[in-house]
Amino acid sequence: MTRQKIVRIGLSASVIGISLILLQRLLVPKYVTDVVEGRMIAEYYEESDKDHDVIFIGDCEVYENFSPQVLWDDYGINSYIRGSAQQLVWQSYYLLEDTLRYEQPDVVVFNVLAMKYNTPQNEAYNRMSLEGMRWSWSKVLSIEASMTEEENLIEYVFPLLRYHSRWQELGKDDITYMFRTKQVSFNGYYMRTDIKPAENVPEGKKLADYTFGDNAYLYLDKMVQLCKDNGIRLVLIKAPSLYPYWYDEWDEQMEQYAAQNGLLYVNLLEAADEIGLDYSRDTYDGGLHLNLYGAEKTTRYLGRILQQEYGLADRHQDARLEAEWQAKAAAYEAEIQRQGGYKEP
Amino acid sequence: MKKKVLGMMLGMAVVLTGCAGSTKVIEKDTAAAGGESGAQQEAAAETADADGDGEEKTQEAAAAEHKGYVFVYNDVTIEMDAEAAPIVEALGEPASYFEAPSCAFEGIDKVYTYGSFELDTYPIEGTDYVSSVVIKDDMVSTPEGICIGSSRQDMEGAYGTQWSDEEGMIVYEKDGMKLCFILEGNAIASIEFRSTAADQ
Numbered sequence: 305m306t307r308q309k310i311v312r313i314g315l316s317a318s319v320i321g322i323s324l325i326l327l328q329r330l331l332v333p334k335y336v337t338d339v340v341e342g343r344m345i346a347e348y349y350e351e352s353d354k355d356h357d358v359i360f361i362g363d364c365e366v367y368e369n370f371s372p373q374v375l376w377d378d379y380g381i382n383s384y385i386r387g388s389a390q391q392l393v394w395q396s397y398y399l400l401e402d403t404l405r406y407e408q409p410d411v412v413v414f415n416v417l418a419m420k421y422n423t424p425q426n427e428a429y430n431r432m433s434l435e436g437m438r439w440s441w442s443k444v445l446s447i448e449a450s451m452t453e454e455e456n457l458i459e460y461v462f463p464l465l466r467y468h469s470r471w472q473e474l475g476k477d478d479i480t481y482m483f484r485t486k487q488v489s490f491n492g493y494y495m496r497t498d499i500k501p502a503e504n505v506p507e508g509k510k511l512a513d514y515t516f517g518d519n520a521y522l523y524l525d526k527m528v529q530l531c532k533d534n535g536i537r538l539v540l541i542k543a544p545s546l547y548p549y550w551y552d553e554w555d556e557q558m559e560q561y562a563a564q565n566g567l568l569y570v571n572l573l574e575a576a577d578e579i580g581l582d583y584s585r586d587t588y589d590g591g592l593h594l595n596l597y598g599a600e601k602t603t604r605y606l607g608r609i610l611q612q613e614y615g616l617a618d619r620h621q622d623a624r625l626e627a628e629w630q631a632k633a634a635a636y637e638a639e640i641q642r643q644g645g646y647k648e649p
Numbered sequence: 650m651k652k653k654v655l656g657m658m659l660g661m662a663v664v665l666t667g668c669a670g671s672t673k674v675i676e677k678d679t680a681a682a683g684g685e686s687g688a689q690q691e692a693a694a695e696t697a698d699a700d701g702d703g704e705e706k707t708q709e710a711a712a713a714e715h716k717g718y719v720f721v722y723n724d725v726t727i728e729m730d731a732e733a734a735p736i737v738e739a740l741g742e743p744a745s746y747f748e749a750p751s752c753a754f755e756g757i758d759k760v761y762t763y764g765s766f767e768l769d770t771y772p773i774e775g776t777d778y779v780s781s782v783v784i785k786d787d788m789v790s791t792p793e794g795i796c797i798g799s800s801r802q803d804m805e806g807a808y809g810t811q812w813s814d815e816e817g818m819i820v821y822e823k824d825g826m827k828l829c830f831i832l833e834g835n836a837i838a839s840i841e842f843r844s845t846a847a848d849q
Contacts, residue, residue, distance in 0.1 A: 363752070364752040504745035506767065509783055509839070509841065511816075512817030512839075590748055592750060
């Protein structure tokens, strides 16, 4: 084969490769204007300084109900939420593994609602939890543990294979954010300032078996062990969302599990009165998720527990961190104003 | 060379767009709780019969005209995956109503409570379909005469012994829907008509 031919083949391969990369960038969902929850996992890697005291992991009940800005303002606790919609327990475990590649927090807070799921659930939610992760062995294992029967690993490696049909629904965002993106969360917190009172929240349907599944427990065990191995204190919480229904039988299991493993378990739903939650004002979707007012109250309550139980230091004296959080506070305040400012009760 | 590269790129484009009708992954209006399968749209078509012909029908006769097991209340037949709006209208004002937005997606699952039973819906592209009916007390029964408190023998007499066990629940499957019973001892404690759309 002549040198000229080799160069030609190399050039052709490069053109094809670059074309495919560009096509993929164009076609994958951008999660910037709609379904912004799909951006949150990736946003963590853009943090300039990953030296967090507290990492939250879990489903929408963490990224909608806690505000890291308040933890910093009130307690000087530097925190980040690695949350995603319907994040399953095995996804939380591998996300924690992934997080430990970058930092070692003092405390990890895990929301236990996900224990209700024992098997893979839904591709769309899987994609929002998995696609944003940087490639690592943890990501591969998380994909393997999460895939439904219709999914294939190769489609996660080459998302173009999955999203090629999106060419029919391409929008302005697909062009605007092809090579850049914009911030959608505040250290992982998804802010909403609107109000929709909780009314007529239905009771849970009767279940034949209230026992959490073996697979869910397996990954919770792994999470406990991972934290022990790394000297991290794991805290289990149930966020104060009224729906989906949290059964007493589930709560008892978590209480027992925490006691058996020497963990702190905080049911914030039971503490709603103590927190001062007013479900006629502190939720934006009828009780499923808290709005800014509810999230700030709940965060203050949890922050006090974290500081008292684990003696987390107030880091306001750290000038570098203080400067970072001042910049974050400005963006936080700007978002409140963008959403119409604080609403009076 | 340019022609070859252009040819290859064109070929790629044809291959990649050739199966453009495959299932969409991220779709705003699709109910997350009901799954993202576009096939659900085809599963939900028939409008429930609100009994406008004036004929008196027994619950069982009304049920026999529909697919799967159905629930009949005040002559309104409720079939799984049927469009919800005409059924809800025929049933009248519910005792209570709750909306459960799906996390991240714009779809809203709705829960209508009518005293003795609850009707749940899931959305697809702006239209709500029946996802389940849960019987809450013994004031109502299935068209086959089974209610909360009936015995296992009554249940098997009405529906047969060909059921499957799903996490401790007795499940009869027919025409792509499920009729689910939970027993406490020998007595039925829960009855639920359930669409299988969310399972797909």
